[in-house]
Amino acid sequence: xxxxxxxxxxxxxxxxxxxxxxxxxxxxxxxxxxxxxxxxxxxxxxxxxxxxxxxxxxxxxxxxxxxxxxxxxxxxxxxxxxxxxxxxxxxxxxxxxxxxxxxxxxxxxxxxxxxxxxxxxxxxxxxxxxxxxxxxxxxxxxxxxxxxxxxxxxxxxxxxxxxxxxxxxxxxxxxxxxxxxxxxxxxxxxxxxxxxxxxxxxxxxxxxxxxxxxxxxxxxxxxxxxxxxxxxxxxxxxxxxxxxxxxxxxxxxxxxxxxxxxxxxxxxxxxxxxxxxxxxxxxxxxxxxxxxxxxxxxxxxxxxxxxxxxxxxxxxxxxxxxxxxxxxxxxxxxxxxxxxxxxxxxxxxxxxxxxxxxxxxxxxxxxxxxxxxxxxxxxxxxxxxxxxxxxxxxxxxxxxxxxxxxxxxxxxxxxxxxxxxxxxxxxxxxxx
Numbered sequence: 383x384x385x386x387x388x389x390x391x392x393x394x395x396x397x398x399x400x401x402x403x404x405x406x407x408x409x410x411x412x413x414x415x416x417x418x419x420x421x422x423x424x425x426x427x428x429x430x431x432x433x434x435x436x437x438x439x440x441x442x443x444x445x446x447x448x449x450x451x452x453x454x455x456x457x458x459x460x461x462x463x464x465x466x467x468x469x470x471x472x473x474x475x476x477x478x479x480x481x482x483x484x485x486x487x488x489x490x491x492x493x494x495x496x497x498x499x500x501x502x503x504x505x506x507x508x509x510x511x512x513x514x515x516x517x518x519x520x521x522x523x524x525x526x527x528x529x530x531x532x533x534x535x536x537x538x539x540x541x542x543x544x545x546x547x548x549x550x551x552x553x554x555x556x557x558x559x560x561x562x563x564x565x566x567x568x569x570x571x572x573x574x575x576x577x578x579x580x581x582x583x584x585x586x587x588x589x590x591x592x593x594x595x596x597x598x599x600x601x602x603x604x605x606x607x608x609x610x611x612x613x614x615x616x617x618x619x620x621x622x623x624x625x626x627x628x629x630x631x632x633x634x635x636x637x638x639x640x641x642x643x644x645x646x647x648x649x650x651x652x653x654x655x656x657x658x659x660x661x662x663x664x665x666x667x668x669x670x671x672x673x674x675x676x677x678x679x680x681x682x683x684x685x686x687x688x689x690x691x692x693x694x695x696x697x698x699x700x701x702x703x704x705x706x707x708x709x710x711x712x713x714x715x716x717x718x719x720x721x722x723x724x725x726x727x728x729x730x731x732x733x734x735x736x737x738x739x740x741x742x743x744x745x746x747x748x749x750x751x752x753x754x755x756x757x758x759x760x761x762x763x764x765x766x767x768x769x770x771x772x773x774x775x776x777x778x779x780x781x782x783x784x785x786x787x788x789x790x791x792x793x794x795x796x797x798x799x800x801x802x803x804x805x806x807x808x809x810x811x812x813x814x
Contacts, residue, residue, distance in 0.1 A: 383411045383496055386420035386452075390437055391428025393569040393603045395458060397520035398483060399426055405487040411496070417445065420452050422496065424486070427458035429535050432704035435460050442472040455490050457483045459539035463708075480525070480540050517755050517788045518565035518601075519558045523551050523587065527572035529606075531632075532643045532714070533672065535706040540571050545580050548590050555595045564753055564788060565599035565624075566591075573602065574609020585611035592620050598790060599753065599770070604628040604670075607646040607654050615661035625662045626696075626772040629654070630670040634689030635682035638675050641714065648689050655693050666741070666771035668697040671730060674723030675703050676714035683726055690733060696741050696772070698734035702727050739802045745773060745795050752777065752793040752807065754786045766804075769793075774804035 385406045389395045402424060403413050414420055423445045427438035438460040445454055457478040476493050478486045490496060526543040527536065555566050568588075570576060577583040584605075591600060601624045617623055629651070633639050636647050646654075658665050671686065690698070702723045705712040750769040754777065765786050766776045777793055779786060786809075793807040 383421040389426040395426045397522040397569045427460035429459040446473045524570040532710040559597040567601040569603040618662045626666040634686035666696040674718035677716040
């Protein structure tokens with residue numbers, strides 16, 4: 383069968399989609415990017431915000447509109463929170479809830495009677511990711527979260543924490559590296575909670591991966607700032623661990639953080655960032671900010687703006703607060719009016735753009751090893767990739783050199799891109 387895979391939301395959803403892709407291919411099915419020609423469509427949904435729920439519904443309705451003859455399987459947080467609505471109102475053939483999603487391909491094959499031609503099955507080690515133009519792979523290392531931030535619906539949707547065995551993670555990374563993948567990104571609902579159910583921790587896992595694999599680049603997904611294991615910063619002494627972290631701040635006001643049930647106050651977050659920057663050269667930091675949390679006053683919002691400006695971030699993920707049914711925050715008084723949320727979001731967006739430009743400018747003239755991800759122009763004169771600290775670089779390729787995609791090359795950053803969202807660099811002559 384021809385299988386079309388779609389995902390919304392977090393990096394963990396992407397990691398799960400990649401695992402399903404390999405599993406479907408191992409059973410003899412074909413993965414297709416063309417929705418209209420798919421026999422089976424699988425959607426990994428999201429429910430982290432009201433907008434994510436709207437997009438999940440829209441995606442399911444779109445499948446039914448554009449390919450009504452296909453079978454539709456949904457999983458993920460939106461589907462798991464309201465499986466009856468998903469199945470009945472949105473024309474879904476099968477809902478696989480989060481606790482069963484590691485067996486999604488097996489369950490779909492059984493429940494929907496999927497037939498495949500054995501001769502189409504992929505062989506062990508056969509490349510599926512690079513065939514679709516991917517240079518990095520998202521590796522699911524754990525699921526679930528034991529914390530209960532008052533705004534978060536993911537705890538309800540994902541359940542308790544469950545860590546993957548380290549040997550399985552290492553085996554997957556080694557397999558993907560053999561296929562040509564250059565970069566692995568560790569992903570999870572509560573990444574820093576890895577090992578809480580098996581007597582390990584994230585630091586030990588990272589050390590084991592760096593010891594037992596040879597993949598050139600290892601990145602970490604979002605980490606809660608209170609979760610960093612002992613001796614965490616020393617791990618970055620290995621240059622294969624990339625010097626970029628996404629540490630969600632959510633608010634710069636301690637009063638708002640208290641209402642959110644967050645476990646890191648603003649001063650502690652600032653100390654953590656200072657320690658990271660002193661310990662890790664070229665450390666780059668991105669974060670999440672929730673705008674308009676219930677009861678957020680003008681003074682509390684100003685505290686967020688002040689802290690963001692003081693710390694400086696390479697990128698801001700800005701979320702307009704939306705109440706999620708079943709969360710404690712949905713019952714809090716004093717909702718912030720939508721026009722106020724929009725105005726604050728725009729204000730923060732402008733600050734974020736300015737900070738990103740200032741950070742990028744500081745790297746003009748510097749040399750970096752850049753993972754080239756592929757051609758960005760029809761004539762091949764421009765390719766793009768990321769530095770170790772996750773700065774976007776567009777690279778001149780005036781000679782139209784081939785074979786640059788999925789390679790790590792030494793680049794000199796020359797100037798800011800016209801859009802101000804990346805750097806323009808040049809391939810150094812000693813590359814080959």
